[in-house]
Amino acid sequence: MELDEAVSIGLELGADFIDIREQEILATSIEIVDGTVRTLSTGKKRGYGIRSFCKGAWGFSVTHGSSKGLLRKAIEDSVRLAKLSASLKKERFDLEGRSYEGKAKTPRIEVPSSVSVEEKLKTAIEFEKSARIDERIKNVTVRYNDVVFFERVANSFGTRVEQEISRVNSYVFVYASEAGVTERAFESIGGTVGFEILRGEKAATMGEKAARRAVELLKAKSAPSGSYKAILDQKLAGIFIHEAFGHATEADSVLAKMSVLEGRIGEQVGSELVNVVDDPTLPNLYGSYPFDDEGTPSKRKYLVKEGVLIGFMHSLETSSRMGQECTGNGRAMSYSSPPMVRMSNTFITKGDWKFEELVEDIDEGIYAKGGLYGYTEPSKGQFMFKAEEGWLIRKGELVERLREVAIAGMTLEVLHNIDAVADDLEMRIGHCGKGGQWVPTTAGSPHIRVKKMTFGGLR
Missing domain, CATH: 3.30.2290.10 (PmbA/TldD superfamily)
Known part of the structure; x- marks a missing residue:
């Protein structure tokens, strides 16, 4: 037929x-x-x-x-x-x-x-x-x-x-x-x-x-706990922007009142240095596709521009219910599952700082790298992530390797506290789970510096 x-x-x-x-x-x-x-x-x-x-x-x-x-x-x-x-x-x-x-x-x-x-x-x-x-x-x-x-x-x-x-x-x-x-x-x-x-x-x-x-x-020291000036590497910052922020910009979560961003389009949700994009048109990336699973052409869209929330990601249903343009984010795991609003390649765009410049201005802080696991609560804007490793920073130098590094906090507070964005954007593949469906995605970021972040460690 x-x-x-x-x-x-x-x-x-x-x-x-x-x-x-x-x-x-x-x-x-x-x-x-x-x-x-x-x-x-x-x-x-x-x-x-x-x-x-x-x-x-x-x-x-x-x-x-x-x-x-x-x-x-x-x-x-x-x-x-x-x-x-x-x-x-x-x-x-x-x-x-x-x-x-x-x-x-x-x-x-x-x-x-x-x-x-x-x-x-x-x-x-x-x-x-x-x-x-x-x-x-x-x-x-x-x-x-x-x-x-x-x-x-x-x-x-x-x-x-x-x-x-x-x-x-x-x-x-x-x-x-x-x-x-x-x-x-x-x-x-x-x-x-x-x-x-x-x-x-x-x-x-x-x-x-x-x-x-x-x-x-194995030879690294356990990380300290407390509030520190922080640098997040590309992998951990990418996980943060996907998990802690990206899910809150999926319009079905907004309609279900499960997003801290409900009613905030046009508001300042981060520092002016923060620009967040979802773009399935980028060639070769793991979350890319020509059309979504509703037949809508993929398109690049800003979620945040200079710290201001620009819009949400939409399917045919959510765009109809909210009176906004469909963004081509209706995705399904396979023909056996119905499409829902999903991210594609979601990332913080690059800035103009060098990594060394991010480090040299820190008197005491922590450089957190990689990501192992964590949890988020998009409705409240809370998160916790276990990093893979870290470095203690003293007087602008990386002085001690750290293990057992964890970060936690409020998503929008972290976005507002970003005071430097590097020029070294990198992307990492992932598989995003939602509603029993897994779809291929990419998350990315340059190194970012945060004025204050809560760390958990064993010392």
């Missing part, structure tokens, strides 16, 4: 709006733990995700395979569910949007599906071996994933788009132990690219790089 015919059936059944996503997904997953292959899988799946909208309510249904009968049944189920939901819904709104047409393919040299699983496994094994540089290395885990997916989206606004996207990623996690102390470090690489990304020096050296850092941290 052609998608045009499927859309027509949904409208004939009484939907006010309907969209249909057809996807074919080719994927490989490998996990190696201490030299043992724990996961080695390849797969191919195809199916349809159908959304129907009736009087302010949605119905969603999925069918696997390409059977015309199953697709029709899924359309009928989707419309029936939307009507049932509408009968129970008090708040109603009209869905608004425009039509788009286009075809796109993300750039790559080696399509992952063209590389043998034997070569992929060999590469992952080499990454694991490269981390075995010291007898204090106790555990090494390597993960490799790739995906190629073909997607067509059609809706009753008239949108007809097609895209083919390739993504590759690999992680190396290393644990080192000595005299009762255990430390860990990790490195990652990936992008909306082909297998060629794993043939370069950065990929070849990431296991050794993570291992050396884990070993060096």
Whole structure:
């Protein structure tokens, strides 16, 4: 069944709006733990995700395979569910949007599906071996994933788009132990690219790089606790801007009253040095895409400009409910899940300071690097992150390596306290979880300096 015919059936059944996503997904997953292959899988799946909208309510249904009968049944189920939901819904709104047409393919040299699983496994094994540089290395885990997916989206606004996207990623996690102390470090690489990304020096050296850092941290001193002037590196500042701030700019969180930014568009939410962008159009980054999963073209958008909150990220639903422009941030994990508002490549733009200038003005402070885990509360604007490592700063010098470094505070307070932004923007890949769905993202930042930040440590 052609998608045009499927859309027509949904409208004939009484939907006010309907969209249909057809996807074919080719994927490989490998996990190696201490030299043992724990996961080695390849797969191919195809199916349809159908959304129907009736009087302010949605119905969603999925069918696997390409059977015309199953697709029709899924359309009928989707419309029936939307009507049932509408009968129970008090708040109603009209869905608004425009039509788009286009075809796109993300750039790559080696399509992952063209590389043998034997070569992929060999590469992952080499990454694991490269981390075995010291007898204090106790555990090494390597993960490799790739995906190629073909997607067509059609809706009753008239949108007809097609895209083919390739993504590759690999992680190396290393644990080192000595005299009762255990430390860990990790490195990652990936992008909306082909297998060629794993043939370069950065990929070849990431296991050794993570291992050396884990070993060096065994001799580091425990971090002090208290309030200090701080520098955050690109990785930790990127995690902060994604987790602590970015989720609060997703419009569905704003509508659910789960965002500290509700009602603050046009307000100063950070220092004038702070500019925050979400941009899925950047080539090769892990969170990039030509069209979102609602068929809206991707676009660069400022969330914060010179410290002022400019806007939120939107799907078709949230833009309709809030009377704002759809930003192309309606994303889904696969055809089996409905789109929701998600980030893409989210980052603080670069400033004009050099890293050395950030350090030299600090009499006493902490330089925090990397990120291991944490939690955020977007509705209250609170956060806590465990950094991978740090350095004590005294009189403009990095004087002592630190471990067990944690930062905590209020998101907007930190943004207001940023007094310097470096010119060394870097991006890191990630997988963002929300509503049971995981999507590829990138988070980034230059080094940033914060006037005052609360640190937790063991001394």
